[in-house]
Amino acid sequence: MFKRTKLATCLLVAFGGGIGFSASPVLAQSATSAGTERIEVTGSRLRSLEGESSSPVQVVTGEEIAKAGIVNVQELLTKNPTVGVPGISRTNSNFATSSAGVATVDLRNLGSDRTLVLVNGRRFVAGVPGSASVDLNTIPTEFIERVEILTGGASATYGSDAVAGVVNIILKKNFQGLSVNAQHGVSEKGDDRKDVFSMTMGANSENGRGNIMAHIGFSDQGAVMARDHGVPFDNISLAYTTRKPEDVFKFVGPFYSSYGSSGRFFGDNGTYTVDANGNVVPWSTNGPAGDGVGAYGYNRQNDRYLAIPTKRFVFATQGEYAIDDNHSAWLEANYAQTQTKSRLEPFPLDSEALFPSSGGQVPAEFLVNGSVVVNPLIPAGILADLVDNDGDGLRDYFFSRRLSEVGTRGNKADRDTFRIATGLRGSIFDGWDYDTYVSYGATKESQVSSGQVNVLNFAQALQAMTDVDDVDGDGNTTEAVCISADARAQGCVPANIFGAGNISADALKYILAPGMLSTFTSQKLAGGVIRGEPFALPAGKVGVAAGFEWREEYARTEFDALQQAGLNAGNAIPRTEGSFSVRELFAETRIPLVKDQILAKSLSLNAAIRSSDYSTVGRTFSWTTGLEWAPTRDLRVRATKALAVRAPNINELYSPASQTFPQVQDPCVGVTATSTGARDDACRADPGVAANIAANGSFTLNQSDAQGVSGYDSGNPNLKEETGKTWTLGLVYAPSALKNVVFTADYFRVKIEDAITNVGRQTSLNQCYGGDTYFCQFIIRRPANIGANSAGSLEYVNSPATNSGGLFTSGVDLTASYSDRVGPGRLSGRIAYTYLDDGYELPVARLGTKDPFVGEIGAARDRAALSVGYTYKDFAINTTTTYIGKSYLDDQLFGRGVVSVPSYTQFDFQASYTYGKATWYFGMDNAFNAKGPKTDSNALLWGTTGAGTAADVYDAIGRRYYAGVRFDL
Template sequence: MDLRETAIRRGLMAGAAIGVLITAMPAAAQQGQVEEIVITGSRIASSNLNSPSPLQVVGGEDIDIAASATLQDVLLKNPTFGAPSISRTNSNFQTASAGAATINLRNLGVDRTLVLVNGRRFVSGIPGSAAVDLNTIPTQFIDRVEVLTGGASAVYGSDAVAGVVNIIYKQDFEGIEADARYGISEEGDGIEKDVSLMMGGNFDDNRGNIVGFLGYSNQGAVFSRNRDFAAVDQSSLGALDGDPSHAFTVSRPYYSSYAPQGRFTAGGRNFTYDKNNNLISGFSTNGTETRAADGFNRSDYRTIAIPTERYLFATQGDYEVNDNLRFFMEGTYAGTQTKTEMEPFGLASDDIFPATVWNIQNADGSRNPLVPTALYDAATDTNGDGLKDLVFTRRLREVGNRGNTADRDTYRFLVGADGDIPMVEGWRYETYLGYGKTSESQVSNGQVNVQSVRQALDAVVDVNDINSNGNRTELICRDADARAQGCHPINLFGFGSISPEAAKYIAAPGMLSTFTQQTIAGLNVTGDVVDLPAGALGVALGTEYRAERSRSEFDALQQSGLNAGNAIPATRGDFDVFEGYAETNVPILADLPFAKQLNLRGAVRFSDYSTIGTTTSWNIGGEWQPIDDIRFRVIRAQSVRAPNISELYSPPSQNYPTGLIDPCVGIGATGGGVIGENCRRDPGVLSNIAANGKVTLTQSDVQGVSGFDLGNPNLSEEKGKSWTIGAVITPTIEALSAFSMTVDYFNVKIEDAISAIPRQFILDQCYRTNDQEYCKLIRRYQAFGVNSAGAIDEVDQPMANAGSLATSGLDITLNHRLDLEDLGLAGQLNSRLSYTHVFKGYEIPLEGAAKDSFNGEIGTPRDKAALNLIYGLDNLSVAWTSTWIGNSYLDNQFLASMEWPGNVGVGNWFYHDVQVRYAATENFELYAGADNVFDKKPAPILSNLPGNETGTETASGTYDAIGRFFYAGVKVTF
């Protein structure tokens, strides 16, 4: 049965189910109509229903104070959010979706955070994932954002394991609002331009309203070379010498050994060219030389912040026919272009030749004329074929920088109707149908066709004037078919030695085409079943249908790995799901001593997936308000997350992981215990020991580890069990009436968590326990070439319902409003403090394995807080925002692998932002501000340390890598 047939079948089932539900509604429903419907983490319509789960609201004022082009920047100020997996400052090296903007509640992963718009799903911006790209959401069109932290799958559906981010658009807007903002970093880069226009109005005697939004933003690039802390390739000295006290001590420069003049190994001797283009030998191969001729500074080409340009359109409208029927619609379009840039490609002989070496002597005994005499004379046979060979690395600067330009388009349209249900007093319905699609077209550059390079290296002297140009001494490609396709010999020896014609011939521009498609439909009803002594028993019932389809397809060279880069096959897949849910709120006591209000509530959702079958999620909880001043709330929930398309269907996709520690390093001919015995079973390891006395790796070995990421069609759903227990304090005594406080404890544990088995875990399990299920995922070099014999070549990483994931902690929010006139001063001061402390956070990679704690590690701090102070006086307001990131430490698995005792990390990190707004007239407002006022430099998370984002020399998803940033703008309303 195909997807369309399934959709029709399940749509009929949904309609039948809702029909039964409506027919079964009791006639004793509450009389009258609810005057105000509010969204409070529940689908039950009520004018005063409180949220059973912690609910934080990011309002319009918060968005104005942030003055950011993207919603991601606004939400990251909230301490409940962890480091995003994709942002402008941490995705320059991604092969797809670079520059997108995702969010990550509780550090449980972007796929466990459900993003809604007006309470309904929004199409994903990341192929194969459920993650929404917040670049597609126009910030100025947002009225507020409701952040529901806690298991919410029963109410809102799959993916809400960590919580829900519900984005509410502005409604019933009348008038014209124009906003323009310009920003620039203190270094003169990262320029931001943001303009928007919103228009809205009522029509037909206010029965209808329509709002339209147009926006444009352009965020400029920030390059590593323009920041002192990232301008030169560097590394953690501690990661190089093994001393934990040197963990954050810079080894600078730490240049790449892939140099633009080439590095060559012939007959066991190393050669390169000096700055005068003279061939020299005897240099060190560790890449740390400061001489320009010996090393290459990759940071001179890398990007910290990706330039991002966006065109946005959004609209919504409604028309009330009568009390029983109101039509509504939503429309969104976002056109986004991003551009990545990084250093030219580093080519090695093992990228080109299966034997990892270049035979520079032909079978007839003649020499390859491209090779300089000194290198040819020094060369010997190292692979046993009787012919001289050469090992090389070469930075292909003549081919140009690597990078990609991506154009992404997101469309979403939704229509629906709601109103009172005829002849059933007090009951309302809502039905909707929506379609969304995100497509990406990406063009990349800087890669090469390895087959073309192989042809271009096979050169001969044109003694017979084959090309009929009269020159019998020039070099030509040996293969006639290759010459017909434009082949020119490629000279790898020395600076600028590759001709433009050869560079053009070997260049392989890449292509990527993706789309993600979503169809949603739903029908929900809500009302009061019966009046109880403490109030009406409220119920919400509904069915929902969702179909997802995704495809991500690179060009043929990329899919096969023939462009000397990662082999990334196409990913295709689809699924659909039919769901039914019920939610109820039962008032138990009201207006009694020590029971101002006591409610119980519960919800259950049944889902039928075309991929994994049926799942069940539920929650049960309650609220107790003994007096007006305090309210307690508790909820126990089971949430589910079904595997997404990438997790199910991704074919083997090549990756180049960093930060892996090889357990065999330092193992000699004897000793080493169990690890030593298991390492010596590999012939390549024995060759390394024979050559060096113990397993010894070069920089190329450490940087050259590859492997394949693997999907798993046999995955099942993961289940999250959570507790949230909290209190809301709103004092009624006059002295504290301007104060409010919420305190919430959260505890989330996810079983059968869908995750990629960590590569370090695979290595450790193989060599510490000789578990062959893991050992078969590891491959090592068996002969010396560019990489050492015995060095890790590849470690594959499959997806699995691997183990469990858990976190618990405490959220505290304090709000206070102070009228300074009471102190004899002018103005008003509003303050809000948000603080999150995490008690624990850990992952168990596989059942039975030890806990891997991530709590307190870089990117997942134990403590995080944000303080907002707003001073207002007449038409003037000044806002000050302080963000605190607590002490953070290096990954404990890394520390254990390095045998470093205790925790090694960085201290507290504070950022401060300021903004001034002045309303010159009722319709004209000016504002200006600065982010990172004190120009706090990012924490030094250097190369070879876990958490490092390549090119930034920090964990740029956590710490600001741009620096002090100024902006100014104007808002005009009519």
């Protein structure tokens, strides 16, 4: 049976958790002649007696997971200072059109796609279609032995996507018996209900050569409404010129949306609405005092989720059987079924979405059989103030309205993830072993969306007349009917938008357009590695490992036909489908250079290389070099330098052009025939602009053209790989004089070049007409022959994916851990602290203009997590304190370091008592009800829409309680 060495235990504590690497007796053993276990740690394919690594690795143990009372391991990982703001979580995805409620992880705030998530050291299928992001909802929390977090490029060891680092989730092994856990929790507001049940079983075969385990888990996390957690209505932030945080913002409320349920109608002399009694009254959004007009705006916060309800069912099994003393076969299988639901306010519709060709003009009068007829649904008070806006002799109007009769928007999603992996491993001969594996994984999502309308049908339903000729044959000649006979044949019923609740159920049947989304993601993987010690040097044996890997990724995302065509009042989202494959060879070595010398108890060199051949970007190459130096028994110094790569994912490569309607400023406005400057010359070079200037004296835009700019976001099949250059330098200090105390300090530096990004549209315009013609390829203007008033106006400003960006971050990670007997019990503690020295994004690297993010909200300079636990006999208490330092708003808003928010500290604890085979526990999250800094509910300046704070950075729910029991039989 494998045994862990004393030194390995010490080093694993240094890595952050003091967790033991247990090994199954049925595993094919990789051992020395003395039978001592060799350990593989995240970041290396080699196994060593000491389990040392030249890369910094922090560990979250299964015991810590159990003592946190979490449902999803994302909840605990985000407390680690090395982990940035998650790309997707329960509290930041309510407004997402897809993948709402997914749980991802992001190391160093460099993007979830640059963090590689492994399970038992192997890749796991993505949970977000077209990306590399794994949904942590699909990993059974109670089945996790530990989580190893390696920060720094690891592409040479694990391949693409490990630019920021690796999160390696290690599942339990060789479990025997039965463990059952049941838990219930709720917030102090009575929401965020949490019910958890799990069961883990394991047994050895009769002959002792095999072990099989199975885990079943269910969790149900309830919804949290924003209105119940300090954001009861919409509010707005007003900026002041002071640096004092308490004076920076003034929150005004109630502050409502101008898209009200009763409708806002624009006449010739004012704006109107229809009150509950059917009277036409002046429009007022918030009901200002003194004018006698009530508030007709809409309180969006009343309908918004703060946290998405999520149900999970997970099943996992793994087993191993020793074929003989040297070879064994193993199997892993996972299945997860997740249900999520988002909810937000009813759709805000304006007339331009229904009548885009006329700029939003809705006809109030129609020419039918040579006679002018009036829409009978328009109240007389509004009709009297309407005029002919387009010169056709018929009156028309504009409107905006909240479609409350349609109901709240949102989506219900069912996601199924399946993965199976199997392989052989064992010993070839003394000192050499092998490991082979194949796996297949797939994620399938089915989503139904509500709250959308068919804009073509809605436009027909607004064109109504009195049925004086009984065209529908029902004998009623006073009712309103749709003017179009074809529309009536398809079920058209007039929609009365004048006043709240007036759209009838029959009209809703005609205009409703529930949305559908279907996605499918698959991953095929095969690989193998052989490792051993071919010869010895004076300082020890040289270790080598070499192997291969083949992988194929596929993804498909397909919305319903209306969504693809942009006919449900939203932008068009085309179908995305694509795949790629990669073949890779890799090798690694560890060379002992010096041993047992003065100031060099040990000195060794590590190196790894990987050559990859992608079906998309072609050949890539990555490498890592590392040095480990122990000048004394108490001190170890480690350093690594690496070149990591990330190949573009399926979305970045194959997303088709998706239309959007951006707001941009045309740099050519005001240019004349005689004005001077590079911008002016570049503008006049366009034939359309020149024609416009000739006709108008200067380049002039009418309102329609100024607001009618379109553009397409798209992938790019010609993308190349990103490259990340990473450096780490650190030390591990375990002083002999201080028993069970370990300190670590690591400096990190990551620079990503050729980063894949979509160039900002205003940037393209400013640079194209500022002398950099590279950006002109994204701009399309209208031709000269379209007419003097529109000639040369912007038609499209596109934003395809390009390798034009860059990222940089650097800082220091510090950890200290302690565990020993204190008084009658045992005290353990660990603190992890990260100081972020620098961090910035290069939106367009060729411009060299940095957009710093260091110190901004979500990337505080100072972050720390302190865990303290004390155990006495059958009693235990464990606490976690999370600290986020003072932060600043994005420098693009007010300038760098001008507007700040205070530091934030959250305290969690759990107390437990073990009686017999049962452990009873009670815990509180955010025990002191710490509140994140306040922002407007619509995230106009920063934060998460609907949350009133940055809900993915700070806890937005508040104090929560939970209790449970765990039986180990």
